[in-house]
Amino acid sequence: MSALAAELRRIVGTAAVRDDPAGLLAYESDALTLFRCKPAAVVLPGTRDQLIEVVAALHRHDVPFTARGAGTGLSGGALVPEGGVILGLARLNRILEVRPEDACAVVEPGVVNAELSRAVERWGLRYAPDPASQNVCTVGGNLAENAGGPHCFRHGMTAQHVLSAEVLLADGSVETWGTTLAAEDDLDLRGFLVGSEGSVGVALRIGVRLIPLPECVVTLFGAYDSVQDACATVSDIVAAGLTPVALEVMDQKAVAAVEASLYRAGYPLEAGAVLLVEVEGPAQKTRDDADEIEAFLRRRRPLRVERAATPEQRLALWKGRKGAGGALGRLGPDSYVMDGVVPRSRLAQVMDYVDQVEAESGLPVANLFHAGDGNIHPHFSYDARDPQQARAVEEAGARILRRCLQLGGSLTGEHGIGLEKQAFLGEQFGAADIALMERLRRAFNPRDRLNPGKGLPLGRGCAESFHRHGGYRA
Amino acid sequence: MSAERLEPDSAAAAAELTRAAAAARRSLLPCGRHTRLRRHFPDAAPAAWLSLRRLDRIRSVDADDQTCVVEPGVSEHALNEAVAPHGLELGAAAPCAREGTLGGLFLAPDVSLLRAPWGPPRDQVLGASWLLSDGTPVRSGARVVKSVAGYDVTRLFLGSRGRLAACTELTLRLRPRPRAPRWYRVPPVQLRAWLHPDPRQRVPARLLFQVDGALWAQTDGVDVAGALHAGRVDAAEGLAAFERCRAAFGAAAQRAALPFSAAAALAGLAVAADLLAASFAADDAGAAAAALGLEAGLCRVVPQPAPSPWLERLQQACAPAAVPFGGGP
Ligand SMILES: Cc1cc2nc3c(=O)[nH]c(=O)nc-3n(C[C@H](O)[C@H](O)[C@H](O)COP(=O)(O)OP(=O)(O)OC[C@H]3O[C@@H](n4cnc5c(N)ncnc54)[C@H](O)[C@@H]3O)c2cc1C
Numbered sequence: 001m002s003a004l005a006a007e008l009r010r011i012v013g014t015a016a017v018r019d020d021p022a023g024l025l026a027y028e029s030d031a032l033t034l035f036r037c038k039p040a041a042v043v044l045p046g047t048r049d050q051l052i053e054v055v056a057a058l059h060r061h062d063v064p065f066t067a068r069g070a071g072t073g074l075s076g077g078a079l080v081p082e083g084g085v086i087l088g089l090a091r092l093n094r095i096l097e098v099r100p101e102d103a104c105a106v107v108e109p110g111v112v113n114a115e116l117s118r119a120v121e122r123w124g125l126r127y128a129p130d131p132a133s134q135n136v137c138t139v140g141g142n143l144a145e146n147a148g149g150p151h152c153f154r155h156g157m158t159a160q161h162v163l164s165a166e167v168l169l170a171d172g173s174v175e176t177w178g179t180t181l182a183a184e185d186d187l188d189l190r191g192f193l194v195g196s197e198g199s200v201g202v203a204l205r206i207g208v209r210l211i212p213l214p215e216c217v218v219t220l221f222g223a224y225d226s227v228q229d230a231c232a233t234v235s236d237i238v239a240a241g242l243t244p245v246a247l248e249v250m251d252q253k254a255v256a257a258v259e260a261s262l263y264r265a266g267y268p269l270e271a272g273a274v275l276l277v278e279v280e281g282p283a284q285k286t287r288d289d290a291d292e293i294e295a296f297l298r299r300r301r302p303l304r305v306e307r308a309a310t311p312e313q314r315l316a317l318w319k320g321r322k323g324a325g326g327a328l329g330r331l332g333p334d335s336y337v338m339d340g341v342v343p344r345s346r347l348a349q350v351m352d353y354v355d356q357v358e359a360e361s362g363l364p365v366a367n368l369f370h371a372g373d374g375n376i377h378p379h380f381s382y383d384a385r386d387p388q389q390a391r392a393v394e395e396a397g398a399r400i401l402r403r404c405l406q407l408g409g410s411l412t413g414e415h416g417i418g419l420e421k422q423a424f425l426g427e428q429f430g431a432a433d434i435a436l437m438e439r440l441r442r443a444f445n446p447r448d449r450l451n452p453g454k455g456l457p458l459g460r461g462c463a464e465s466f467h468r469h470g471g472y473r474a
Numbered sequence: 475m476s477a478e479r480l481e482p483d484s485a486a487a488a489a490e491l492t493r494a495a496a497a498a499r500r501s502l503l504p505c506g507r508h509t510r511l512r513r514h515f516p517d518a519a520p521a522a523w524l525s526l527r528r529l530d531r532i533r534s535v536d537a538d539d540q541t542c543v544v545e546p547g548v549s550e551h552a553l554n555e556a557v558a559p560h561g562l563e564l565g566a567a568a569p570c571a572r573e574g575t576l577g578g579l580f581l582a583p584d585v586s587l588l589r590a591p592w593g594p595p596r597d598q599v600l601g602a603s604w605l606l607s608d609g610t611p612v613r614s615g616a617r618v619v620k621s622v623a624g625y626d627v628t629r630l631f632l633g634s635r636g637r638l639a640a641c642t643e644l645t646l647r648l649r650p651r652p653r654a655p656r657w658y659r660v661p662p663v664q665l666r667a668w669l670h671p672d673p674r675q676r677v678p679a680r681l682l683f684q685v686d687g688a689l690w691a692q693t694d695g696v697d698v699a700g701a702l703h704a705g706r707v708d709a710a711e712g713l714a715a716f717e718r719c720r721a722a723f724g725a726a727a728q729r730a731a732l733p734f735s736a737a738a739a740l741a742g743l744a745v746a747a748d749l750l751a752a753s754f755a756a757d758d759a760g761a762a763a764a765a766l767g768l769e770a771g772l773c774r775v776v777p778q779p780a781p782s783p784w785l786e787r788l789q790q791a792c793a794p795a796a797v798p799f800g801g802g803p
Pocket of ligand 1: 030031066067068069070071072073074077078079089109130131132133136137138139140141142143144145146147148149150197198199201202203204325326414415451
C-alpha cells in the first residue's frame with residue numbers, strides 16, 4: 001500500500017490522501033451504520049484528470065476501490081472491503097454547462113442535488129429527483145442508486161433524468177454513454193449504468209434533463225384516524241385519474257417524533273396518519289385538480305384538511321415531512337431505515353404487518369412512505385451495542401422485506417441492495433436471473449475491483465467481510 | 475427477408491425453438507410483425523426470424539395499481555381497447571399502433587408520440603421476461619412502479635432490437651387517460667410558442683404534431699386557444715389527424731428532427747420533433763423546416779445509431795456458449 005499511497009499523493013497532493021485512523025473514521029460506513037469497514041486509504045481528487053489517473057494507478061496495483069459521493073446511502077453501498085480505497089468525489093462539484101434552451105445540464109458527480117436545482121432556477125428550470133437527503137447527497141450518488149424522492153410519483157426516478165454519462169471503467173478507460181442530443185443509442189448502456197450501485201463504472205460527468213418550474217403549485221394536507229384511511233384516500237385520488245406530483249404519508253409515531261423536534265410543523269398529534277398531496281402545472285388546471293383532491297381528502301372523515309397555495313404555507317406543511325428523517329434519527333442511539341415496495345393497493349396490508357412485527361419484536365417503528373408509489377420506509381430505533389436488539393432489528397427487517405415480496409413487490413424502491421439486502425435478492429429473482437446479472441457485471445468489471453461485494457450476492461467479499469452492527473471499533 | 479420465419483404461440487414454444495436453433499448453431503433474430511424492421515435493421519440477414527407476434531395475450535390488468543402484464547405480440551391498439559374502460563392507457567404512442575407489436579415498440583429505439591407527458595417508451599416498462607439465445611428464460615425488473623433491486627437489465631435489453639434477448643412478456647405501467655382532452659389546429663408559425671426561450675412561457679401540450687402542412691396539439695384541460703391563436707377542433711378531427719400522422723411517421727424510412735435545442739423546448743423532447751418531421755420523406759429535413767416557418771438549417775436527419783462496441787461482449791455475457799441473436803447466418 002505504501003508505494004501506492006506515495007503514487008496517489010503524487011497525483012492528487014498530500015492533503016488529498018488520508019490513511020490515518022482519524023482521517024478514515026468518517027469513511028467506514030454510510031448512513032446505514034449496520035455495516036462498517038475501514039478502508040486502507042481515502043483519495044479526494046480535485047479534478048477529472050486526477051481521478052482518471054488515480055483509477056489507472058489502482059488498476060496497475062490491482063487494488064479494489066469504491067466511489068463515494070456524500071455517503072448518505074442507506075444500503076451500505078459506499079464502503080470498500082479491507083485493503084480497498086475510497087474515491088471521495090465531493091470535490092468534483094462543478095456545474096460544467098447549463099443549456100437552458102435545451103433544458104439540460106452537464107455536471108460533475110460531486111454536485112449536491114439541491115444545489116443543481118438552485119443553480120438552474122434563474123432559467124425557470126429544476127432538477128426533478130428530490131431525495132429527502134437532497135441538501136447533502138450528490139448527483140453521482142443519485143445516479144448510482146437510481147434515487148427517488150417524494151416527487152417521483154409524477155416526475156420519475158433518477159433514471160428518467162440522466163441523459164448521458166462520461167464513465168470511467170475499472171481499467172481506467174473512459175467512455176461516454178447516452179447523449180444530451182436528440183439521437184438514438186444502439187444499446188442503452190446509460191440506462192444500465194443508472195442504479196448499478198457503483199459497480200459498473202464511475203460517472204465522471206453527468207448529463208441531466210432539467211424540467212420547467214411549474215407555473216402553480218398547491219399543497220394539500222389531510223389528517224386521519226388511521227393509516228388505512230390515509231391510504232384509501234390516496235387510492236381514491238389515483239383512481240380518479242388524477243396525477244399529483246407527490247403523495248406522502250406519515251404515521252402517528254413519525255408525527256410525534258417530528259412534533260417533538262425542531263421540525264415541528266403543527267401536525268395533529270392525535271392523528272393516526274397524515275397525508276401530504278401536491279399538484280402542480282398550469283394555474284387554472286392545477287387549481288381545478290386541487291379542488292377535486294380537496295373533496296377526496298374530505299371524504300374519509302378527516303380530523304383536519306388544509307390547503308396551502310403560498311410558498312410559505314407550502315413550506316410549513318412540508319417542513320415536518322422533510323425533517324422527519326432527522327427527527328426520527330434522534331429517537332434511539334441507532335436507526336435502521338428500510339425501503340420496500342408493494343403494489344399501491346397493498347399498502348394498508350403491509351402496514352398492518354409492520355405493526356405486527358413491531359409488536360412481536362418489541363422494537364419501536366415509525367413509518368413514512370411514498371404512498372403513490374407503494375414505497376415504504378419503516379424506521380426502526382434500536383441500540384446497536386445490545387447484540388439482542390441488533391439481531392432483532394435485522395430479523396424484523398427480513399420479515400418485512402419478505403412480506404413485500406409475497407405481496408408482489410420489491411426489496412428496494414430507491415435505496416439499493418448494497419450490502420444490506422444481498423441475501424434476499426435470490427428471493428426476488430431466480431438463479432438464472434442473478435447469474436445473468438453476474439455475467440453482465442463481469443463484462444464491465446471483470447476482476448470485481450470496482451465496488452466489490454455490493455449489489456449482488458457474489459459470495460466473495462460479500463456482507464460477511466464487512467463488520468456488522470458497529471462491531472468494528474478500532 | 476426471405477429467411478424462414480418461426481412463429482411460436484407461447485413462451486414455452488419460443489424457448490423450445492431457441493434451444494433447437496442454439497443446438498444447431500443457427501442464429502435467430504427476434505422480431506414482431508416486421509412493420510418497422512426495414513428502418514431498424516436495413517441489412518439484417520439472420521438464418522431465421524423468431525417472430526413473437528403470436529404471443530398476443532393480455533395476461534392481466536391491475537386497474538388499481540395501474541399496471542398490466544402482456545405478451546409482446548399484443549398491439550398498442552388492443553391494449554388500449556382493453557384498459558380504456560378503466561380510464562387508463564399506455565403511456566406511449568407508437569407509429570404503428572394497430573399493425574405493430576408492443577415488443578417491437580419497446581425493443582426498437584426509444585420513439586413515442588406521447589413523450590411529452592410520460593417520457594420515452596422505456597419509462598413505461600417495469601419488468602419483462604426474456605429468452606437468452608441459448609434458450610434460458612430470465613426475468614428482469616419487477617411488477618411494481620418502482621424497484622431498484624439488481625441491475626436494470628430491462629433497460630439494457632429494451633432498445634437492443636432483439637440482439638441480446640427475445641422478449642416473451644412485459645409488465646407495463648398504465649397511465650390515466652386525459653380527463654379533459656382538447657384538440658387544436660395551430661397555425662405553423664405558432665410553433666414558436668413552444669420554442670420560447672423561457673421554459674415557463676412555453677405552452678403545455680400533451681401531443682404536438684405536424685401532418686398535412688398543419689400543426690395539431692392536444693392538451694388535458696388547458697385552454698391554449700388564446701395563447702396559440704389556435705382553433706379548437708373536435709376530438710374526432712384531432713384523432714383522425716393523429717392517426718394520419720402516425721401513418722406518415724410509420725412509413726418514413728428515416729426521420730428528421732428539429733435540433734435538440736428547439737426540440738427540447740417542446741417539452742416532448744426529440745420525439746415531438748420526430749412527429750413534426752413525420753410526414754416528410756426520408757431526409758427532406760429542409761422541407762420540414764420550411765413548413766414550420768423555420769430556417770432550413772434547423773431540421774436535421776437523425777442518423778442511425780453507430781453500432782455499439784459493447785454488443786459482442788454483452789452478447790457473450792448473455793449466453794456464453796450459444797450463437798447470439800442476430801449474429802448472421
Ligand atoms: C436522511 C436521508 C434521507 C434519504 N432520503 C432518500 C430519498 O428520499 N430517496 C432516495 O432515493 N434516497 C434517499 N436517501 C438515500 C441516499 O441519500 C441516496 O441513495 C443518495 O442517492 C446517495 O447519494 P450520496 O452522494 O450520498 O452517495 P453515497 O452514499 O456516497 O454512495 C452511494 C453509492 O453510489 C456510488 N457512487 C457515488 N458516486 C458515484 C459516481 N460518481 N459514480 C459511480 N458510483 C458512484 C457509491 O459507490 C455507492 O455505491 C436518504 C438518505 C438519508 C440519510
